[in-house]
Amino acid sequence: METRQDLALSIDDLTVAYHEKPAIWDIDLDVPAGVLMAIVGPNGAGKSTLIKAALNLIPRAAGSALFHGKSYEAARSLVGYVPQRGSVDWDFPTSVLDVVMMGLYGKLGWFRRPGRAERELALGALEQVGMADFADRQISQLSGGQQQRAFLARALVQDAQIYFMDEPFAAVDAVTESAIVNILRQLNQRGKTVLVVHHDLQTVAEYFDWVTLLNVEVIASGRTDEVFTLENLQRTYGGRVSTLHGGQLLPASAP
Amino acid sequence: MSTARALNSEDRRVWLIIAAIGLASLLLIPLSQALFGLRFTYTVRVVALGGSLLGFVSGALGCFAVLRQESLLGDAMSHAALPGVAIAFLLAGRELGALLIGAGIASWLGWRFVVALLATTRIKQDAALGIVLAGFFAAGIALLAYIQSIPDASQAGLDHFIFGQAAAIIESDVRLVSGGALLVVCLLALFWKEFKLVTFDAGFASANGFRTLVINSLLSTLIVATIVLGLQLAGVILMVGILIAPGIAARQWTRTLEQMVVLAAVFGAFAGGVGAVISALDSDIPTGPMIIVVAFVLVLISLALAPGRGLLWRRLRLRANRRAFAARSTLRDLYRYALAHGAADAPVPDAFIRGVGDRRAALGLRELTSDGFVSLGNAGWQLSQSGIERARRDFHNQRLWESYRFYAHELDLPIVAEDREGEIESLLPAEAIASLEAKLRERGA
Numbered sequence: 086m087e088t089r090q091d092l093a094l095s096i097d098d099l100t101v102a103y104h105e106k107p108a109i110w111d112i113d114l115d116v117p118a119g120v121l122m123a124i125v126g127p128n129g130a131g132k133s134t135l136i137k138a139a140l141n142l143i144p145r146a147a148g149s150a151l152f153h154g155k156s157y158e159a160a161r162s163l164v165g166y167v168p169q170r171g172s173v174d175w176d177f178p179t180s181v182l183d184v185v186m187m188g189l190y191g192k193l194g195w196f197r198r199p200g201r202a203e204r205e206l207a208l209g210a211l212e213q214v215g216m217a218d219f220a221d222r223q224i225s226q227l228s229g230g231q232q233q234r235a236f237l238a239r240a241l242v243q244d245a246q247i248y249f250m251d252e253p254f255a256a257v258d259a260v261t262e263s264a265i266v267n268i269l270r271q272l273n274q275r276g277k278t279v280l281v282v283h284h285d286l287q288t289v290a291e292y293f294d295w296v297t298l299l300n301v302e303v304i305a306s307g308r309t310d311e312v313f314t315l316e317n318l319q320r321t322y323g324g325r326v327s328t329l330h331g332g333q334l335l336p337a338s339a340p
Numbered sequence: 341m342s343t344a345r346a347l348n349s350e351d352r353r354v355w356l357i358i359a360a361i362g363l364a365s366l367l368l369i370p371l372s373q374a375l376f377g378l379r380f381t382y383t384v385r386v387v388a389l390g391g392s393l394l395g396f397v398s399g400a401l402g403c404f405a406v407l408r409q410e411s412l413l414g415d416a417m418s419h420a421a422l423p424g425v426a427i428a429f430l431l432a433g434r435e436l437g438a439l440l441i442g443a444g445i446a447s448w449l450g451w452r453f454v455v456a457l458l459a460t461t462r463i464k465q466d467a468a469l470g471i472v473l474a475g476f477f478a479a480g481i482a483l484l485a486y487i488q489s490i491p492d493a494s495q496a497g498l499d500h501f502i503f504g505q506a507a508a509i510i511e512s513d514v515r516l517v518s519g520g521a522l523l524v525v526c527l528l529a530l531f532w533k534e535f536k537l538v539t540f541d542a543g544f545a546s547a548n549g550f551r552t553l554v555i556n557s558l559l560s561t562l563i564v565a566t567i568v569l570g571l572q573l574a575g576v577i578l579m580v581g582i583l584i585a586p587g588i589a590a591r592q593w594t595r596t597l598e599q600m601v602v603l604a605a606v607f608g609a610f611a612g613g614v615g616a617v618i619s620a621l622d623s624d625i626p627t628g629p630m631i632i633v634v635a636f637v638l639v640l641i642s643l644a645l646a647p648g649r650g651l652l653w654r655r656l657r658l659r660a661n662r663r664a665f666a667a668r669s670t671l672r673d674l675y676r677y678a679l680a681h682g683a684a685d686a687p688v689p690d691a692f693i694r695g696v697g698d699r700r701a702a703l704g705l706r707e708l709t710s711d712g713f714v715s716l717g718n719a720g721w722q723l724s725q726s727g728i729e730r731a732r733r734d735f736h737n738q739r740l741w742e743s744y745r746f747y748a749h750e751l752d753l754p755i756v757a758e759d760r761e762g763e764i765e766s767l768l769p770a771e772a773i774a775s776l777e778a779k780l781r782e783r784g785a
Contacts, residue, residue, distance in 0.1 A: 137543075
C-alpha cells in the first residue's frame with residue numbers, strides 16, 4: 086500500500102476560476118514518486134493552469150496540493166519549474182550561463198550573490214543539455230530549441246525532487262526534442278518525479294510511463310499502458326481523436 | 341556581477357564609452373566658456389551637479405522600466421505627481437521636501453489606481469494608463485490655476501514643476517536630491533539579484549520562493565522615488581524621457597544587465613548635467629526639454645551606430661550576408677552545371693548562369709571572381725582549382741548534414757544544432773564524421 090509519503094504530488098479538490106468560469110474543476114490527483122508523467126488534454130483544458138495553481142503561481146478558488154506530504158511552502162526546495170518558453174522576453178540583456186544560475190537564486194536566498202560554486206553548477210547543467218558551448222552567448226541569439234534547453238538547465242541546477250515542465254516540447258527542433266527526452270529519462274532514473282504538459286499524443290506512450298488526461302476535470306490518471314486508451318482519449322478530446330489518428334493510439338494492446 | 345573574470349569585449353566597450361563621455365564632459369567646459377561665454381559660477385555648478393545626479397539615478401532605475409515594458413507606466417506616474425505638488429503647497433507652503441512628499445503620494449496613488457483598474461475592470465492597460473495620466477494631470481493643472489489666483493507671492497515658480505527649471509534650484513535642493521539618489525542606488529544594489537530575476541521571469545521567481553509582490557512593489561516604489569526626485573528639474577511632462585532614454589541608448593551597446601545599468605547611469609548623468617547647464621544660460625530655457633534633447637541625441641547615435649544592434653551595423657551585415665549567399669548559391673549552380681557537362685572545370689555559358697540567378701548571379705559572380713574561384717573565358721565561366729575545391733567541400737558538407745539528420749540517432753552521435761551553412765566537421769568529433777561518411781558510402785553503394 087502507498088502511504089502519502091510515497092506520493093510525490095497529492096492534489097485535493099483543486100479548483101481555479103478565471104472570470105467566474107472554472108478553468109480547472111475539482112481536481113483530485115495522486116502522482117506516485119519516481120514517475121515520468123504527461124499531462125495531456127485539448128487546448129483550454131487547464132493543463133498549464135493545473136501546474137500554476139499547484140505551485141501557488143495563481144490564486145486557487147479551492148483545494149490543496151501536497152508535495153511529498155508537505156505543503157508548498159515547506160516543500161519549495163523539492164520543486165523545480167520550467168515555465169513556457171514564451172513567458173519571458175528573450176531580448177533581456179543576459180547570458181545563457183546567467184539564466185541558468187537564476188535556478189540557484191532560490192537556494193541563495195535574499196541578498197546573497199552567486200559565486201564560483203554557482204557558476205560551476207550552472208556550467209554542469211549546461212553540459213547536460215548539450216549547451217556548454219553557449220554559456221557566454223547572449224540569450225537573444227538562441228534558437229527556440231536552445232532557449233528551451235537553457236530553461237531546462239536552469240531547472241536542473243535546482244536539483245529538485247519533483248519537476249513541473251510547461252510544454253517543453255512546444256515548437257522545438259528534433260535535436261532539442263531528443264535532448265529533452267534524454268534529460269527526462271536521466272531524471273527519472275535518478276528517482277525524480279517529472280510532470281510534463283505535453284501536446285503530441287503520438288509520443289506519449291514512448292516518452293512517459295504515467296499519464297493524466299485532463300479536460301477541466303481529470304478524465305483519467307495512471308500508468309500509460311492502462312490509462313492511455315482510445316476510449317479515454319475520446320472522453321478527453323470528444324470524438325475527434327479516432328478520426329485524426331485512427332487505431333495508432335491504442336497502446337493498451339500494443340507491445 | 342557574478343564571479344571575477346576577465347573583461348570581455350562588451351565590458352571593454354562599455355568602459356571605452358564611459359571614458360569618452362567623461363572626456364566629452366571635460367571638453368564641454370572650456371568649449372561652452374569660449375562659445376557661449378558661459379561662466380561656471382557657483383549657481384551653474386550646483387545646477388550641473390543636480391542634473392548629473394538626477395540623470396545618474398534615473399538612468400539606472402529607468403533600465404528596469406524599459407525592460408519591464410513599463411515606460412508608459414512611468415509617464416503616467418510622473419504626470420500623476422502634479423496634483424500632489426499643488427496640494428502639498430496648499431498645506432505646507434513652498435518647502436521642497438513637502439512638495440516632493442506630496443508628489444510621491446500622488447504618484448503612488450496614480451500607480452495603485454492603474455493597478456486597481458486593471459484588476460477590477462475590463463479596461464485594457466493602455467486605456468487605464470491614459471485615463472489616469474490625463475485625469476491626475478488635469479487635476480494638477482486646475483489646482484495650480486487656483487493657487488495662482490491666490491494673492492500670495494510665494495507661489496511663484498510652482499508651475500516650474502510642469503517643464504522643470506534648473507535655474508530655481510539651490511544647494512539645499514541638490515543635497516536633498518543627492519541624499520534620495522544615494523538611497524535609491526543603495527537599495528538597487530542590495531536587491532540587485534531579486535530585481536533582475538523578477539524582471540526577467542516573475543513566475544520562476546515566485547516558484548523559487550521569492551515574494552514577487554514585495555519585490556515588484558519595491559522596484560516600482562524606487563521608480564516613483566526617482567521620478568519624484570527629478571520633478572523640480574525635469575518637470576512632470578518630460579520626466580519619463582530622462583527615465584527611459586538612457587536605458588534605451590545603453591541597451592544598444594551592452595549584453596548584460598550590469599553593463600546596461602552602469603552605462604545608462606553614465607548616459608543619464610551626461611544628459612542631465614549638459615541639459616541643466618544649457619538651461620542655466622537663460623532663465624527662459626526650461627530644463628526638462630534640454631535634458632531630453634541631449635538624451636535623445638544619445639539615443640539616436642546608439643540606435644544608428646551600436647555594433648550588433650545598431651541600424652548601420654545591421655545594414656552592413658545584411659549586405660555581407662547577401663553577398664555570401666549569392667556567392668555560395670552561384671558556386672553551387674556553376675559546379676552542378678559543369679559536372680553535368682563533363683568535368684568540374686567545364687565552362688558554363690554566361691547566359692545560362694545569369695538566367696538561373698539573374699541579379700543574384702551577377703553579385704555572386706563578382707564575389708567569386710574577386711576570390712579567384714572563377715574566371716570568364718571565351719566559352720564561359722570556368723571554375724579555378726581553388727573554386728572546385730571549395731565547391732566540393734560545400735557539397736560534401738551538405739551531404740554530411742543530410743546524413744547526420746538521418747543517422748544521428750542510430751549512430752548515437754552528440755547533439756548539435758543543425759546549421760547547414762556551418763561546417764559540420766568543426767562541430768562533431770572526427771570519429772563521428774567518419775561514421776557519417778561510412779553511412780554515405782554505404783548508401784552510395
